[in-house]
Amino acid sequence: MKMLLIIGPRARHAELIALIEGAGVQAYTELTQVTGEGLTGKKLGTAEWPDRSTLLFSIVPDGRLTVLKTSLQQFKTVLYPEEGLRAFVLPVEEEL
Numbered sequence: 001m002k003m004l005l006i007i008g009p010r011a012r013h014a015e016l017i018a019l020i021e022g023a024g025v026q027a028y029t030e031l032t033q034v035t036g037e038g039l040t041g042k043k044l045g046t047a048e049w050p051d052r053s054t055l056l057f058s059i060v061p062d063g064r065l066t067v068l069k070t071s072l073q074q075f076k077t078v079l080y081p082e083e084g085l086r087a088f089v090l091p092v093e094e095e096l
Contacts, residue, residue, distance in 0.1 A: 028058035040084030
């Protein structure tokens with residue numbers, strides 16, 4: 001098992017959920033209205049920097065991870081450069 005952490009454009013939230021579900025992953029957690037600064041600029045939810053991001057994370061069985069990573073890579077190709085999408089795979093040591 002791995003934890004997949006995805007930070008993406010708020011406007012693409014529904015599409016990101018569809019990618020997760022399309023890979024057969026049944027559960028995820030989401031944090032909407034996330035603010036921060038990265039390679040694609042500031043997304044602070046202010047008048048000057050009005051956009052925000054969405055953060056999704058899920059514990060993904062090893063057999064589903066490759067499918068989901070491939071889907072995310074393909075999805076990145078249709079984004080506008082300023083939208084940005086980052087995904088990270090983290091180890092899961094145990095589940096309680």
